[in-house]
Structure formats: structure tokens, C-alpha cells
Amino acid sequence: MTAGTSKLxxxxxxxxxxxxxQHLKREWQLYLMLLPTVIWLLVFLYKPMYGLQIxxxxxxxxxxxxxxxxxGFEHFHILFENDQFLRALKNTVIMSAYGLLFGFPIPIxxxxxxxxxxxxxxxxxxxxIVYLPHFISSVIIAGIVITSFSPSAGIVNTILGWFGxxxxxxxxxxxxxxxxxxxxxIWQEAGFQSIVxxxxxxxxxxxxxxxxxxxxxxxxxxxxxxxxxxxxxxxxIMLIIRIGNILEISFEMIxxxxxxxxxxxxxxxxxxxxxxxxxxxxxxxxxxxxxFNAVVAFILVMTANTISKRYSxxxxx
Amino acid sequence: MSGVSLQGLVKTYGDIQVVHGIDLxxxxxxxxxxxxxxxxxxxxxxxxxxxLEEISDGDLSIDGRFVNxxxxxxRDVAMxxxxxxxxxxxxxAENIAFGLRIRRESKAVIDASIKEVGEILGLTPYLGRRxxxxxxxxxxxxxxxxxxxxxxKVFLFDEPLSNLDAKLRTQMRAEIKRLHNRLxxxxxxxxxxQVEAMTLADRIVVMHDGRIEQTGTPMELFLNPVNTFxxxxxxxxxxxxxxxxxxxxxxxxxxxxxxxxxxxxxxPTMRDAxxxxxxxxxxxxxxxxxxxxxxxxxxxxxxxxxxTLGSEALIHATLQGEPFxxxxxxxxxxxxxxxxxxxxxxPNLIRVFDAKTGMALPDQVMKQ
Numbered sequence: 001m002t003a004g005t006s007k008l009x010x011x012x013x014x015x016x017x018x019x020x021x022q023h024l025k026r027e028w029q030l031y032l033m034l035l036p037t038v039i040w041l042l043v044f045l046y047k048p049m050y051g052l053q054i055x056x057x058x059x060x061x062x063x064x065x066x067x068x069x070x071x072g073f074e075h076f077h078i079l080f081e082n083d084q085f086l087r088a089l090k091n092t093v094i095m096s097a098y099g100l101l102f103g104f105p106i107p108i109x110x111x112x113x114x115x116x117x118x119x120x121x122x123x124x125x126x127x128x129i130v131y132l133p134h135f136i137s138s139v140i141i142a143g144i145v146i147t148s149f150s151p152s153a154g155i156v157n158t159i160l161g162w163f164g165x166x167x168x169x170x171x172x173x174x175x176x177x178x179x180x181x182x183x184x185x186i187w188q189e190a191g192f193q194s195i196v197x198x199x200x201x202x203x204x205x206x207x208x209x210x211x212x213x214x215x216x217x218x219x220x221x222x223x224x225x226x227x228x229x230x231x232x233x234x235x236x237i238m239l240i241i242r243i244g245n246i247l248e249i250s251f252e253m254i255x256x257x258x259x260x261x262x263x264x265x266x267x268x269x270x271x272x273x274x275x276x277x278x279x280x281x282x283x284x285x286x287x288x289x290x291x292f293n294a295v296v297a298f299i300l301v302m303t304a305n306t307i308s309k310r311y312s313x314x315x316x317x
Numbered sequence: 318m319s320g321v322s323l324q325g326l327v328k329t330y331g332d333i334q335v336v337h338g339i340d341l342x343x344x345x346x347x348x349x350x351x352x353x354x355x356x357x358x359x360x361x362x363x364x365x366x367x368x369l370e371e372i373s374d375g376d377l378s379i380d381g382r383f384v385n386x387x388x389x390x391x392r393d394v395a396m397x398x399x400x401x402x403x404x405x406x407x408x409x410a411e412n413i414a415f416g417l418r419i420r421r422e423s424k425a426v427i428d429a430s431i432k433e434v435g436e437i438l439g440l441t442p443y444l445g446r447r448x449x450x451x452x453x454x455x456x457x458x459x460x461x462x463x464x465x466x467x468x469x470k471v472f473l474f475d476e477p478l479s480n481l482d483a484k485l486r487t488q489m490r491a492e493i494k495r496l497h498n499r500l501x502x503x504x505x506x507x508x509x510x511q512v513e514a515m516t517l518a519d520r521i522v523v524m525h526d527g528r529i530e531q532t533g534t535p536m537e538l539f540l541n542p543v544n545t546f547x548x549x550x551x552x553x554x555x556x557x558x559x560x561x562x563x564x565x566x567x568x569x570x571x572x573x574x575x576x577x578x579x580x581x582x583x584x585p586t587m588r589d590a591x592x593x594x595x596x597x598x599x600x601x602x603x604x605x606x607x608x609x610x611x612x613x614x615x616x617x618x619x620x621x622x623x624x625t626l627g628s629e630a631l632i633h634a635t636l637q638g639e640p641f642x643x644x645x646x647x648x649x650x651x652x653x654x655x656x657x658x659x660x661x662x663x664p665n666l667i668r669v670f671d672a673k674t675g676m677a678l679p680d681q682v683m684k685q
Binding site: 205207208210211212213214215216217221225226229230232 | 367368369389390394395396398399400402404405406407415416419420463467
């Protein structure tokens with residue numbers, strides 16, 4: 001080999017493996033910090049995927065996942081002929097739609113309102129008050145709701161009584177379940193969810209507002225023409241995430257609030273899975289329902305992301 | 318008359334006063350540059366004129382109207398910001414039209430204005446683009462377009478070229494000057510860059526610690542700075558300062574520093590100041606270089622470094638241990654520059670300041 005050739009070889013780019021090894025050596029502290037999260041993801045989110053196959057099997061606890069025979073899409077056939085599942089699916093879609101319609105804009109409105117408050121003491125106090133319900137356990141929240149809507153001593157019925165309205169047993173009436181559930185969700189989470197939008201608003205350059213002030217814009221115009229368009233990327237990303245979770249109705253809250261009298265409007269896919277799988281022991285059937293749920297969520301988030309990417313140049317990936 | 322009048326303008330934040338009673342009259346169509354180091358109060362003054370900062374005390378009038386308590390939108394001023402302040406979600410045309418839309422101008426007026434401004438600033442091909450798709454210079458042009466489209470009485474510029482690279486800054490500087498010549502709108506421009514101030518201004522206002530140090534045309538300030546601050550701030554490289562004492566020489570007053578001396582102009586003021594400690598101000602451009610230090614009237618220097626800039630060179634030297642910079646032409650002079658051992662300077666090109674107060678001694682007027 002001539003000297004010239006050896007020089008040529010030494011100038012060759014290092015292999016991909018060599019580059020990765022070099023990178024890992026240099027940045028090992030960062031990867032060490034990442035490790036617990038990766039382990040958590042593998043153990044709690046990826047390993048259970050192995051169990052998803054029971055949705056296509058006649059699963060028996062005694063035969064195990066691998067030993068149970070394959071039965072194809074039979075569980076899915078049964079699922080779509082099951083009136084309870086179809087009702088739960090319908091309820092899930094309706095409640096998610098309501099949640100999206102009312103629950104999604106309220107944190108944005110709250111953030112915009114907080115942004116307009118000039119008195120810092122009032123602003124901080126109001127923020128603390130609206131953030132607080134997020135930190136209260138769902139069981140306590142449910143307790144508060146049950147007490148508030150109680151026909152005998154509940155504050156709602158007491159107020160209605162002042163106007164001569166007879167007591168209503170709200171939590172046993174199917175027509176009241178959805179408003180109460182959606183309202184509770186908004187009360188519990190809207191404040192905390194507004195933090196994301198407040199952070200986005202804080203990132204808007206103050207000179208945009210100053211420039212608008214000199215141009216003659218009032219506060220209302222600044223909110224519409226600067227603040228909202230400036231946080232639109234955040235709003236869209238949050239919307240995509242929300243759409244991805246559209247079938248993930250707050251399971252605990254429904255379990256805590258619903259009762260057979262309100263199943264008609266309150267039973268959702270997750271509570272159906274819970275009853276069938278854990279209470280009824282039909283793990284394979286419940287897994288099929290859960291898998292259906294996940295596939296629909298995946299399709300929804302992909303669709304929302306694609307639409308957003310095409311029309312607003314904003315996307316999660 | 319679209320002038321701007323500042324009388325005793327004060328700005329305080331809590332107990333801290335940052336602008337200490339500024340008096341300034343900006344004439345109609347005049348281009349005034351407020352210049353000074355960071356924290357001197359120039360931007361705060363501009364923001365008070367724009368209405369973005371409350372005026373703590375004093376009077377502000379625009380076009381003869383007292384506007385202290387008038388909202389920014391009603392002052393009929395337009396402002397160009399350092400970071401352009403373009404709305405990222407709007408395209409160039411929409412950015413330019415923003416102020417007009419806010420004021421509910423008709424579509425015909427808006428379209429005509431966008432077209433006109435686009436042509437003036439060479440933005441027509443970019444009207445449909447968003448700010449993120451533009452270069453720094455184009456963004457700055459859009460920011461100016463947004464200001465001029467409203468045809469305000471006064472333009473306010475807050476360090477508009479600071480975010481641009483040196484080449485683009487030179488280009489944009491010329492564009493701003495051309496625009497001012499074309500539109501003839503009263504303009505107040507804030508910068509910390511003395512080159513911008515010198516090249517753009519009809520009149521420069523040098524500020525320091527919330528006060529005006531001196532106001533005048535660029536050449537007035539360059540040739541006749543009232544104090545050592547202005548002398549040191551304007552000019553690049555800055556004026557050389559030498560601590561000395563006025564003594565009586567054979568042919569009139571001289572400035573003595575150590576074993577060396579320089580002849581001063583023979584005026585009654587200078588003669589009266591004999592025995593006074595002074596600071597000599599010598600512009601790097603005003604000296605004549607010499608290769609023979611022992612010649613009469615030549616001050617010897619030790620050359621440390623020569624920076625060749627092309628047609629001229631900066632000679633970094635020391636004079637009695639203190640830095641001394643000389644600016645000299647290079648064409649046909651390189652042999653001389655390489656052999657520099659001293660310099661001489663005409664007495665009328667030396668600025669003399671009182672060493673205690675830093676103020677220029679009276680009766681020194683260098684003619685342009």
C-alpha cells in the first residue's frame with residue numbers, strides 16, 4: 001500500500017457503529033438519565049403488548065397466552081353484535097365530543113383571561129383556585145359531586161328549592177349524567193390545562209404587542225390578532241393529543257359516579273372493558289374491546305396530525 | 318409642523334430616575350439620532366415619545382400638540398423595532414396592512430398602500446411570504462413598510478439595524494437615509510452605533526446616564542465635542558486622550574506631558590489656562606506620521622501593531638505607556654507606516670479639555 005492510499009483510507013468517514021459508539025461515550029450521562037423512562041416504557045407499555053394477542057385467542061388462564069388456541073376475529077364479531085358494547089361506544093363518542101367541544105376551549109379561554117388580568121395578586125389567587133381541583137383525588141372529587149347533587153342536602157337542590165323547584169335525583173337520571181360528568185371534568189382540569197397555554201402566551205414577544213399598540217390595536221384586537229394566532233401551534237398540538245385520547249374517557253370518575261340506572265348514558269368502552277374483563281373474567285373479549293379502542297385512537301391521532309400538517313404546517317411529527 | 322418637542326422629560330421607575338429632564342426640539346422633516354452607550358436612557362426616551370412608557374414628568378408635544386396623556390395610537394407615530402416585531406402568522410402584505418386594518422381602512426386603500434409600499438421598498442415579489450421565509454434585511458424592510466404605510470407624522474426607530482450583519486447594516490443604513498429623503502417624515506432614531514449616528518443624522522443627540530451630553534450636526538460633534546465623553550464616544554477609533562498640563566512656551570502655550578510637549582493654539586483662553594491640568598484630545602485621523610522621532614515637534618511613539626484595512630491602516634502604538642491610535646492612508650505609504658517612530662499634529666487640530674471637569678476649554682472651534 002502506498003503512502004497516498006493510506007492517507008485516503010484514513011480520511012474515510014467512520015462507520016455508523018463507530019459514530020454511535022463515539023456519541024454514546026461522549027453523551028453517556030444523558031442516556032443514563034433517559035434509562036429509567038425507557039425501562040418504564042418497556043415494562044409497562046411495550047411488554048403488555050405481548051398480551052394483546054389474547055384478543056385473537058380463546059384465552060384460558062390455565063393454558064396461558066402462548067398455549068391458548070387462535071380463534072381469529074371471533075371476539076370482534078361478538079363485540080360488534082353486543083348491544084352493551086355498541087351503547088358504550090356510542091356513549092364514549094358522545095361524551096368525548098362534548099368534552100372536546102366544551103372542555104377543550106375552556107383552558108384556552110382561562111389562559112387568555114389570566115393574561116389580561118393586570119392585578120398580580122388577583123391573578124395569582126385566581127390561578128391557585130382554578131389549579132387546585134387538579135390535585136384533589138378523583139374519589140374526593142366524586143364525593144363532592146355526589147354531595148353537591150344530593151337530593152336531600154346537596155347545594156344544587158337547595159338552591160333549586162329556593163326557586164320552588166322540586167328536588168332532582170341528578171345522579172340517577174341518565175339525562176343528567178353527561179352534563180355533570182363533563183362539567184366535573186372541566187372544573188377539575190381546565191385550570192391545570194390552562195398552564196400550557198399560559199406558557200405559550202408568555203413566549204409571545206412583547207414587542208408584537210407594543211407594535212400593535214402603536215398601530216392602534218386595543219386589547220381585544222391584540223388578543224384576537226396576536227395572542228391567539230401566536231399560540232395556535234400549541235393549540236393544535238394539544239388538540240391532536242386530545243383527539244388521540246378521545247376514547248380515553250376518565251375511567252375512574254365514571255366508575256365512581258355511574259350506577260346501573262345511568263348505564264344508558266354513562267357506560268363507556270373503558271367501563272365496559274372493566275366489567276367484562278376484570279369483573280366478568282372474560283379477559284380475551286375485554287382485550288379485543290381494548291385493542292379496538294387503541295386502534296381507533298391511533299387512527300384518529302394520525303388523521304388529526306396529517307390534517308394539521310397539511311393545513312396549518314403544525315404537527316406532532 | 319410635525320416637529321417633536323421634549324421639555325424636561327423625566328422617567329422614573331420607583332425611586333430610580335433613569336431619564337433626568339431632557340430638553341430637545343426636533344424640527345419638521347429632521348432626522349435626529351439619539352446615541353449613547355447601553356443604559357443611557359435613549360430607548361426609554363424614544364418609548365416615552367411612542368407612548369409605550371409613561372412620562373414621569375415634563376412635557377411632550379408632537380406637531381404642536383401636548384401628548385403626555387394621549388394613547389400611542391392617537392399620537393400619529395410609527396415605530397420600527399430592533400427585532401422587527403413582525404407577526405409570524407401573517408404574510409408580508411398582511412403585516413404591512415396590519416395598522417390599516419386595525420384602523421378599518423377600506424380594502425381599496427389597503428391594497429393600494431400595500432402595492433405602493435411594496436414598490437418603494439422592493440418587497441413586491443415577497444408580499445405572499447411569511448416573515449420566517451425572509452432574510453434579515455427583507456424583514457427589516459417589512460418592518461419599515463409597516464411604519465410608512467400609515468403615513469405618520471413621526472417615525473421612531475429603535476436600533477433597527479442591530480440584528481443585521483455588518484454588510485447588510487451598511488446597505489440598510491443607506492436605504493433608511495434614501496427613504497427619509499424621499500418621504501421627508503420627521504424621524505427619531507436610537508442607536509448605540511456611532512457610525513450609524515454619523516451617517517444617518519441631520520442632528521445627533523449624545524446621551525449619557527439619562528442626560529443629553531451634546532446636540533449638533535455629526536461634524537459639529539466630531540470636531541468640537543463639548544466633553545471627554547462625547548469626544549471618546551464619537552469617532553472610530555475614538556479620540557486619543559493624553560493627560561497634560563498647560564505651560565508657557567517660547568511661542569505661546571504648550572501642553573506638557575512628562576518630557577514631551579505639544580504646541581497649543583495661542584488664544585487668550587489658552588493663555589489664561591496656563592498651569593491648568595488638562596486632557597488633550599487628538600483624533601487618530603488628525604496626526605501626521607513621521608519616521609524621524611527626533612525631529613522638532615514630533616512626538617515619539619512605540620508601535621505595537623499595524624492593522625491594514627485596505628486604503629488605510631490603524632497603527633496601535635503607546636505614548637508614555639498609554640495606548641495611542643493613529644489612522645493613516647496606506648496608498649504609497651506602507652514604507653512610511655512600517656517605519657513609524659512618531660507623529661506630529663497641528664495645534665488647531667488638538668482639543669483641550671479641563672482634566673477635572675472633562676469639559677472642553679472655551680473658544681475652541683474647529684472649522685469643518
